[in-house]
Amino acid sequence: MTEVTLGAFLRVRRSSLVPDNDDLGAVSRRRVPGLRREEVAQRVGVSVDYYTKLEQGRRAAPSEGVLNALADVLRLDDPAREHMRDLAWNNSRPKQSCDSTVQQARPGMLRLLESFGGLPAVLVGRRIDVLATSPTARLLIADFNAMPAQERNAVRWVLLSERARQSHVDWEAAAAGLVGMLRMDAGRHPNDPRTAELIDELSETSEHFTKLWNDCHVATSVVPESKVLQHPVVGRIRLHVEAVTTPRDRDQTLHVMIPADLASQSAIQELQTLAGVG
Numbered sequence: 001m002t003e004v005t006l007g008a009f010l011r012v013r014r015s016s017l018v019p020d021n022d023d024l025g026a027v028s029r030r031r032v033p034g035l036r037r038e039e040v041a042q043r044v045g046v047s048v049d050y051y052t053k054l055e056q057g058r059r060a061a062p063s064e065g066v067l068n069a070l071a072d073v074l075r076l077d078d079p080a081r082e083h084m085r086d087l088a089w090n091n092s093r094p095k096q097s098c099d100s101t102v103q104q105a106r107p108g109m110l111r112l113l114e115s116f117g118g119l120p121a122v123l124v125g126r127r128i129d130v131l132a133t134s135p136t137a138r139l140l141i142a143d144f145n146a147m148p149a150q151e152r153n154a155v156r157w158v159l160l161s162e163r164a165r166q167s168h169v170d171w172e173a174a175a176a177g178l179v180g181m182l183r184m185d186a187g188r189h190p191n192d193p194r195t196a197e198l199i200d201e202l203s204e205t206s207e208h209f210t211k212l213w214n215d216c217h218v219a220t221s222v223v224p225e226s227k228v229l230q231h232p233v234v235g236r237i238r239l240h241v242e243a244v245t246t247p248r249d250r251d252q253t254l255h256v257m258i259p260a261d262l263a264s265q266s267a268i269q270e271l272q273t274l275a276g277v278g
Contacts, residue, residue, distance in 0.1 A: 004186045006087035007057040012216040013074045014040055014055075035073075044069040061088040079184060083218040086187040105131040109252055112244065118272035120239075120257040127195045128154045128181050131252065135275035136268065140231060140257075141167070153198065155182050159206045169228040169236070172208075179212040180219030185251070187218075221253060226260060233274070234267040 015034035041051040046066060053059040062070070067088060071081045103125040113121045113132055120137035122144075124130055130144040130152045138145065142163060144152045151157070155178045158164045158171070168174045186195050202209040221243035229237050238260040245253050259265035 004087065004183065004190055005057055006084065006090070007055045009084060009087055009216050010040075010055050010070070010074070012214070013076065013080075016215075017075065040070075040073055043073045077218075079180070079218045079220045082220070083184050083187045086184075090187070090190050103129060103131060106246075106249055106252055108246065108248075109254055113254055116256055118268070118275070118277040120268070120271075122154070122255045123252060124154055124181075124255065125252050126189065127185050127192070127198055128178060130154055130157075135277050136271050137257070139271050139275050140229065140237070140268075154178055155209075156198065156202065159202060159209050167229050167231065169230055174227065175208060176212055176217055177219050177221075179209060180217045181221070183213065183216065183218050184220055188251075221255070227257075231267070231271070234270045237264045237267045239264065 014037070017034045019035055019039070037051055037055065038048045041048045044051065044066060050059065054062060067081075067085060070076075071084060074080075076084060105123055105125070109123055110132055113123055113134060116134065118136050119134065120140045121134040122130060122137050122141065123132040133141070133144055142157060142161070144157075158168070158175050158178050164174075165171050182195075182198075186192075186199070189195065199213070203213070221241075225241050225243075227239055227241060229239065231237060239257040240260050242256045242258065243253050244256065259268050
């Protein structure tokens with residue numbers, strides 16, 4: 001598995017920044033993209049040696065003040081800030097084996113899924129495995145219940161399934177959001193062998209995954225929060241996606257899809273009838 005480390009994350013984010021045309025030098029004279037290490041160190045307020053050791057993985061976790069300064073300099077959004085902290089803490093604690101037992105949907109999350117009636121809803125867990133789906137979601141998206149257990153993964157499905165490409169009007173945005181969620185999970189649980197197997201499989205089978213993964217994009221929920229799907233029976237459906245988590249288990253997220261207009265509401269009602277829940 002490509003390592004998910006603080007150093008690699010800092011290097012990618014540093015190289016992705018467009019330098020300002022100020023006293024740090026003209027962009028046209030640069031041999032490498034992004035900010036230089038000494039420029040980041042200067043802006044954060046640490047020595048170049050200290051920052052270099054962070055990128056090389058030779059420092060323990062930086063202080064909260066340094067992390068905040070790094071997040072500002074690297075222009076990180078909230079999910080990326082959270083991910084960077086996970087990676088920093090991983091650097092400072094002993095490696096522990098990860099519990100890789102079969103996941104079980106929390107009963108409370110299942111009751112919540114059922115409470116949304118006929119709306120499409122998908123419950124995902126660690127590494128974005130699909131743990132449960134509503135009947136309407138199985139018709140709208142895919143029948144994950146009918147798939148072999150090892151294939152019930154939203155990232156794997158969106159990248160490798162031809163149906164996923166056909167149904168998502170903005171497939172690239174859907175793929176980026178799910179890969180970003182997988183990266184967040186890998187940062188929280190760096191020693192999970194099943195996550196490593198999934199990343200290795202996708203790296204070998206999907207060039208798009210490799211590009212997204214190497215960009216170090218991070219997400220905490222489906223991005224974008226609105227999506228358009230093209231269904232072979234009911235046509236185009238525009239949806240707002242709400243992500244629901246609980247403090248008891250931040251590794252399980254319920255994604256509920258709500259029709260965004262009257263035409264989409266009518267299409268969902270037709271799917272509900274087909275699913276026997278209308």
